[in-house]
Amino acid sequence: MRVAIVGGTGDFGLALAARLVEAGDEVVIGSRDAGRAQEKAREVGAAGGATNEDAVSAADIVVLATKADGTLDTAASLAGALGTTPVLCVASDLRSKESVSLAERTQELVQAPVVAGLHSLAAGKLAHGRPDEDAFVCGDDADAKALALELGAKVVAGRALDAGPLSRARVLEGLTAVIVSLNKRYKGHAGIRITGLP
Numbered sequence: 001m002r003v004a005i006v007g008g009t010g011d012f013g014l015a016l017a018a019r020l021v022e023a024g025d026e027v028v029i030g031s032r033d034a035g036r037a038q039e040k041a042r043e044v045g046a047a048g049g050a051t052n053e054d055a056v057s058a059a060d061i062v063v064l065a066t067k068a069d070g071t072l073d074t075a076a077s078l079a080g081a082l083g084t085t086p087v088l089c090v091a092s093d094l095r096s097k098e099s100v101s102l103a104e105r106t107q108e109l110v111q112a113p114v115v116a117g118l119h120s121l122a123a124g125k126l127a128h129g130r131p132d133e134d135a136f137v138c139g140d141d142a143d144a145k146a147l148a149l150e151l152g153a154k155v156v157a158g159r160a161l162d163a164g165p166l167s168r169a170r171v172l173e174g175l176t177a178v179i180v181s182l183n184k185r186y187k188g189h190a191g192i193r194i195t196g197l198p
């Protein structure tokens with residue numbers, strides 16, 4: 001699978017890149033600065049680094065992993081370059097007062113099918129190997145969601161689970177705040193595993 005990670009120089013994007021490279025995927029790190037992208041790509045053995053716009057040009061799937069408050073502007077600026085390539089939005093805005101998710105708002109800006117997921121995976125754990133957790137993905141486009149589930153399954157020791165339509169991103173994005181609260185309260189590194197599924 002050819003994966004472009006927009007904002008892949010950050011903690012989450014780089015950790016995800018490391019796991020996907022390990023799984024044999026062809027990963028391109030995207031950044032606003034091509035030099036920084038190339039440097040980070042070398043760190044994790046990715047196929048290359050480029051500006052965000054160049055990175056997305058030959059991808060099968062694009063992970064939108066910029067800092068959360070850069071998500072919408074970045075998606076809008078890449079709309080043309082993305083075309084119809086599926087986009088996996090991993091962003092959670094902890095301070096958001098919006099009732100609509102970032103992923104749904106991203107979908108309004110691009111023609112490409114947008115799915116959302118991986119919100120409950122902490123970069124710090126992902127950086128050190130496949131966490132013993134499940135990953136959730138939601139979306140309205142069946143093909144894009146299948147691709148994102150395939151990607152998710154490669155980076156966790158648990159399962160990648162279909163959490164429903166794109167509107168479910170409101171819940172998935174909110175999970176990050178729950179995990180942060182649990183970590184503070186119990187001084188740990190919370191992750192999620194679902195029980196009771198066949």
Ligand SMILES: NC(=O)c1ccc[n+]([C@@H]2O[C@H](COP(=O)([O-])OP(=O)(O)OC[C@H]3O[C@@H](n4cnc5c(N)ncnc54)[C@H](OP(=O)(O)O)[C@@H]3O)[C@@H](O)[C@H]2O)c1
Pocket residue numbers: 007008009010011012013030031032033036037064065066067068069070071073074090091092093118119120121122123124
């Ligand atoms: N950290 C986690 O544990 C975690 C877990 C699950 C999901 N997420 C989500 O993953 C995304 C990335 O998280 P992160 O912790 O890796 O964030 P981060 O390190 O703060 O930022 C990631 C990258 O975003 C780019 N960036 C920063 N401001 C930007 C802007 N205004 N416009 C465009 N690009 C900008 C930077 O890349 P360049 O300067 O190189 O362009 C930066 O390296 C967020 O949406 C977050 O909600 C994070």
